[in-house]
Amino acid sequence: MVRMLTIIPLLFLLTGCWSSQELDKSALVHGIGLDKSDGQLRISVEIIKPTGPSEQGGGEGGGGNGQNILLERDADSLIQGAREFIKDAKRRLYFEHTRLWVIGEELAKDNFIDYLDESRRDQMFRLNSYLFITEENPIDILGTSTLYEDLSSAEIVSALEQTQYIAEFTSVKIYEFYKLIEGPIPNAYLPIIKTKKEKDKAITSLDGTAVIRNDKMVGKLNTHETVGLNILLNKAKGGGRTVSLNDKEKVSLEIKKSETKIKPILNGNQLNAHLNIKIEGTLADNTTKSNINEQWISKVEEEVSNQTEKNVRLTLDKLQKELKTDISGIGLETYRKYPKQWQGIQSEWNEIFSNADIIIDVHTNITHQGLINKSINRNHKKPYNNPYKR
Template identity: 30%
Template sequence: MIRLIKKAITFTLLLCLTSIFLTGCWDRTEVNDLALILAAGIDKGKDNNVELSAQIYIPQGSQGGQSGMSGGGSSGGQSFVRSAEGETIADAMAQLQVVLTREIFWGQNEVLIIGEKLAKEGISEHIDFWMRHSEPRIRANVFVSKERPKKVLGAMPELERDTAKQLRKIVQTDIGVKVTVKDLSEMLSGESNAAVLPYVENLPPSQMDSKSKEVPIIKGTAILKEGKMVGKLDDKEIRGILWPRNEIKSGVITINIENEQGYISLNLLRSQTKLTPSIKNNHWRINIKTNADLEVVQNTTKLDLFDPKIINKVEQKVINEIEARERLAFSLVQKKLQADVFGFADEFQRKYPQIWKQKREEWNEIFPEVDVSFDTRVKVERTGLATGEKNKGVEH
C-alpha cells in the first residue's frame, strides 16, 4: 500500500515538473496580426532599383479598418496593393515591411508577375533569390506582364475575388502555358537555357461597364533566352510550341474540307508527343511524333461523318493543321528568336552525352540549323450524332 502511495506521489510530481516545460501558445501569431501576401510582382524601379509590389489580403474581421488605405496602394474588395523599392528584392522586402503595420507572411503567395521591362533586362538572379528564400512559395505561378505588375495586381476581376485568383484560374484551364517558379528555374538552368511564360495584359473596361474595371487576361506567351525576354508569341503561335513540349491538354480544332461549305470542330481528348533526336555525319535532326485523339463537337457541313473515307479526310486535315501551327512556331522561335523552348538540347544531351560535351558551347549556332521532321497521327474516336441519326428508330 505504501509503495503504491509513493508511486502515485512520484507520478504526480513528474506531471507537475513536465507542465513547467509546456510552452502552450505563448508565441502564436494571430491571422489579424499578419499581412497575407496573395500575389507579388517585380519590376524595374528608379535608379536601377527593383520594385516589389504585393497584393495583401484583408481578413474579414479587420476589413473596415484597412479598406480605406491609400497613398501608394490601391484597394479592391478584400485586398490592397503596396509597393516598395530596393537595391535587391531582399532590400525591397525589408522596405515593404516598413510601410506595413503587420508582419509579412508569404505562405499564401500563389502568383509572381514580372514586368516586361525587367524581363528584357534579365530575371535569372531574381528567380535565384525566389528559389533560395525560405518564405516565398516556389509553386507560385509566374507571368510576364505588359503593364507594370502593381497595375495588374490592382485590377478588379468581375468573377474572381482578386487578381491572384483570376490568373490562377486561367492557367488551370490547361489551354496555354503553365509555369511555376520551380519550373522556370529548371528551364533557365537546363541545357536549353530558354523558357516560356504566360503573357498578361489588362483587358480594357467595356463601354457598357459603368464601373470601368480592368480585368487581367493571358494574351500570348513571352519567350526567354538566357534569362532575358527576347520576344512574344500570340495565342495561335503558342499552340505550335505546346505540341512539341507535350503540354497540350485541351482545345478545339476547327477545320474546313476543300470544296465543302461549313466547318467541323473537334475537341481534343488526349495527346502525347515524343522527341527523337539523331546525329549522323554531324547533321543534327529531331523527329516530333505526336498521337492525338479527338471527338467531333460540331459539324456545319453536309458531310456524312459515318463514312470512313470522310473521316480519313478529316483526320488528314487535322494533321495538316497541327503541323502548320508547329512549322509557324518553329519559323519564329527556331529561326528568328533562336531560343530552344522545345527542350531539344536536353534530348540530345540524354541520347548523345559524349558528343554533347564537345558541342555544348556551340548549341546557339547548332540549334537554328537542326532539321525538324513531323510524324503526326490523329484518330477521331467519336463523331457524335446528327439530328437525323438521333431520330432514327424513335416511335411517335
C-alpha cells in the same frame, strides 16, 4: 519527480524565439509584382484586405475591388523590400500564400533571375506559385478587378488550373521554371499576362508566351504560336481545334489525346529531328452539310494533321529563325540520346537548333463523331401520303 515537474514548466520560460504570429498582426501577400525602376527593384504586393470589402478601395496603388490592398515600393532586393513594406503595411508581410509572381518585361529582359533567388532560399515562399511576364506595370495586373474571387492573384491562379481545356497558354510554376533554367539548356518560357478592356473595366487575360534564353527574355510567341509550343512540349492534352475544309465549311475537333514524340539524329553539328505527333479526338462541331462517313472523316483527319503541322512549323520557324532559342524539348531529347556528344555541343546548341532539319509527321484519329451521325438535312423528303393532295 517533483524536481522534474518544476523544471519542465520553467524550461518554457527560457524559450527566446517566439515564432507564433497572430493572424490579425500579419499581412498575407497573395501576389508579388517585380519590375525595374532606376536601377532598383520596384516591388508591388497584393495583400488580402482583412476587413473585407469597403468603400475606400485599395491602398495607395488604388483600384482593385476593395478586397485587396496594393502597395508599391522601390528596394535593392526582395527581402529588403519585404521588410520596408512594414512601414507601409503596418504589419509584417507573410509570403506563405504568395501564388502569383508578375515580372515586368523590362526586368525580364534584364537580370530578373538574380532577384528571384530569395523565392527558393527562404522557406516562406511557395515553390508552386506561378510566374508571369507582363508588358505592363505589374501593379496594374495585381490591381485589376476580378470576376469571381476576392483577389486578382487568386483568380489568375484559378484560371491557370483550368488549362486542361485549352492549349493556348502555358503555365509555369517556380520550381518548373528553375528546372528549365538549370537543365541542360538554360532556356525557359513563361506565360504573358496583360490587361484587357471588357466594357468599362479592365480584366486580366493570358496572351502568348515569353521566350527566355540564358536567363533573359528575348522574345515572345503569340497565342497561335503558343499552341504549337504546347504541342511540341507534349502539353496540349486538350482543347478544341477548328479546321476549314473550304472557305465556308468548318469542322471542330475536341482533342482527347495528343502525344508528341521527338527523335533527334545528330550528325556532327547537324541535327535532324523527327517529330511524330499523334492526335486523338472526337468530332465536336460540324458546320458542313455533308453527312459523316469514312471518307469524310479521313478528309477531316488529314486537314487537322495539315493544320497542326503548319501550326508547329510556324512555332518552330519563329524559334529557329527569329529567336534562335530552343525551348521546344528537342534539345532535352538530344541530350538524353547523345549524352557524350552533348558536352561538346552544349555551348552552341541554340545555333545547332536553328540550323536543324525538322520533319513533322502528324497523325490524326477521330475516334467517334458524337451523338449524331447526320447533319440536318435541308432537302426534306415529301411525305408519302399527304392527305391534302389527291
